[in-house]
Amino acid sequence: MVDHEKVEKAVRMLLEGIGEDPDREGLKETPSRIARMYEEICGGMGQTAEKHLQKTFTAENNEMVIEKDITFYSMCEHHMLPFFGKVHIAYIPNGKVAGLSKLARTVEVYARRLQLQEQMTAQVADDLMKYLQPKGVMVMAAGEHTCMTMRGVKKPGSKTVSVVTRGIFAEDTHLQNMFFNMVRE
Ligand code: ZN
Numbered sequence: 001m002v003d004h005e006k007v008e009k010a011v012r013m014l015l016e017g018i019g020e021d022p023d024r025e026g027l028k029e030t031p032s033r034i035a036r037m038y039e040e041i042c043g044g045m046g047q048t049a050e051k052h053l054q055k056t057f058t059a060e061n062n063e064m065v066i067e068k069d070i071t072f073y074s075m076c077e078h079h080m081l082p083f084f085g086k087v088h089i090a091y092i093p094n095g096k097v098a099g100l101s102k103l104a105r106t107v108e109v110y111a112r113r114l115q116l117q118e119q120m121t122a123q124v125a126d127d128l129m130k131y132l133q134p135k136g137v138m139v140m141a142a143g144e145h146t147c148m149t150m151r152g153v154k155k156p157g158s159k160t161v162s163v164v165t166r167g168i169f170a171e172d173t174h175l176q177n178m179f180f181n182m183v184r185e
Helices: 004-017 030-041 100-111 117-132 173-184
Strands: 056-058 065-076 082-092 096-098 136-145 160-167
Touching (some): 065 136, 065 173, 096 117, 136 173
Antiparallel strands (some): 056 096
């Protein structure tokens, strides 16, 4: 859990450090506001998706399940700036499926913390493998990193894409292409 007192002190120091006056009217509430905000945007820390994925349903058949365009917002751990975009998830069940909203919950658990996009993509895939024990999983994330678009190389709109395959998706390029075709539109 977020230590509000520490965050507030640190933000005050940060404001002073960049030459601001933390006591001017517009900034007075900023340290406490930021402490409350971190409670939410780091709300996935120390969690796994177990609580979302433990309730499963018997699969009628074992056809590929795809949930695409799951919006995510996360924070880059190198600059503590937001990165955000879409995650697409596919898995091939092996007798059990999760409710579709639970895939979005799984993404949320790993987005709400200081994160790296590639790592988030892998963590989502690994939790699905672990808790649903499917034949395979494929996860793709495409995100805009504000640490690249509002500063540094400044390429607005450029996206970082990360792809992770597990189980039968790892070897089967036909399945991978099916996934790419389906998430394309
Ligand atoms: Zn960054």
